[in-house]
Amino acid sequence: MLMLKIFALSNNFQKIFALQSQVMLAVELVVTTAFVYKQMLMSRLQRIMLVHPSDPQQAVYFSYHKRFLQSFSSVPGANIRSYSYKEHEEATGGFKQVLGRGAFRTVYKGVILSDARRFVVVKKLDKMEHEREKEFKTEVSVIGQTHHKNLVGLLGFCDEGEHWLLVYEYMSNGSLASFLFGISRPNWNQRVQIVLGIARGLMCLHEEHSTQIIHCDIKPQNILLDEYFTARISDFGLAKLLLADQT
Template identity: 75%
Template sequence: MALVFFPLISLLLLLLVRTDAQTVGNLTVGASLSADENSHPWISPSGDYAFGFHQLSSDKSLFLLAIWYNKIPDRTLVWVNSYGILRLVTGLQVAVKRLNTLVHGHAEKEFKTEVNVIGQTHHKNLVRLLGFCDEGENRLLVYEYLSNGTLASFLFGGLRPSWIQRTQIAFGIARGLLYLHEECSTQIIHCDIKPQNILLDEYYNARISDFGLAKLLMLNQSQTNTYIRGTKGYVAPEWFRNLPISVKVDVYSFGVLLLELTCCRKSVDMESSSEERAILTDWAYDCYLEETLDLLVENDVDAQHDLAKVERFVQVAIWCIQEDLSLRPTMREVTQMLEGVVQVPAPPCPCPYASTA
């Protein structure tokens, strides 16, 4: 059974919060909140945390989430809105994602099973799922909070991250995907690898977020419905060809992301001064063929002095973005090539069909 109730908390449990009064919806923070028969306490898959949920008034975008855990205070109260913005009242910092999908019957049971699988994944390059809520029609996922935000903000912000930082982030993402594909108890295909779904901890280590959500969001879809998940610019060609979806879609997306990390720019830049540079995957392959890889990192002194690694990263990326998915490497092979454990063979043209059309 994927969801069990915390045995030490009664249904009449009071959630005590800090005493300075704040009004949120129709509930005053600083008063007590009772869990009744319609709002059972529930625990995380790991058993480390227990949660309580309370809807505020008729506005479904406002709710209270209570969290009990072992390490810091006994009781913590957080309220968030439907956009996932949280206000921490005291104690543990968390991030909350609200799923806008309804599941019933068999799909509801599968939802709990899948969330349980996600909750049991433990890897230093994954964002940890602390728990989930399935109170009535509410579907909430509670994650650990990471202070340095997304890779997108870090990579495409005003200051260029160092070459060493970018290479370490690439290694971390590769290892996290390898774990999801081959090392956790149930294989997980992410389906939406992009800079916005990579978070950075206090030491700027890469942590993959939102893994496992693709299957959760498709539980209410027909199995014959080829609903495309992912983000434009990172989506593998097989999504559009009614082909079976495998871990190779993540490999493709990682290849695009690896080029972004290498060049410190977005995969699509329609405002580029040169049309040939607008699509990063095309430009990178052209530079590789013409042996002008220095152009990809022309404003990066550290990368300019490490062109051997730049070439290795670009070669691996080209293998990852092969249109023919059978040519794409596994994430284990990708990790070995990135780390220099094995030699990277010369990659073929990633889009042979387009080039011969």
């Protein structure tokens, strides 16, 4: 009897240790990303402060550095298309394949047959205020003009009656959360590349566009991985579309 109690206690300690390890890993990732982002931002500010119009060499250096930064976000953008609700139904097979649910949206997997059978993600916003149609279109326009290799691209939208939907690129390797805590976990090189990718994506949102976008909900579940395991930030620019009690 005593041995059974000791075994049960040991088993509980193992479960607690495993849970603590997962939490610490997630916290470590967030802290490291924040540190890398801060270093990138400080480095950029220092280079800007070094520029003197009277010093041609400094101006040349700044010009080169500016082109280097722009190379992160100069990915050619696709046109944002307005889809009908019927097209969304057809693409998702009647909204059957659910990828996930949130407080204000349901996420479906779909395929656009007219675009070489391109897989997409359709996010159906469930609790939108009807008077926010203009704000919805404004946010879609801003998100649609934001292109970067570390951001999930917006492909289209629908604002037909009570139906509010967004169409995004499909990320074949799922979320960072599932990768971190799954069976096949990232090695250290992959972790470094993921952290750098997240930091570059945040730099793009915060500093490299005329309209700054604050994510408000950075977490492993909102970091997706493409076919090459490149980190792509998702759900950016949606904060203003939520109801007040959901933000």
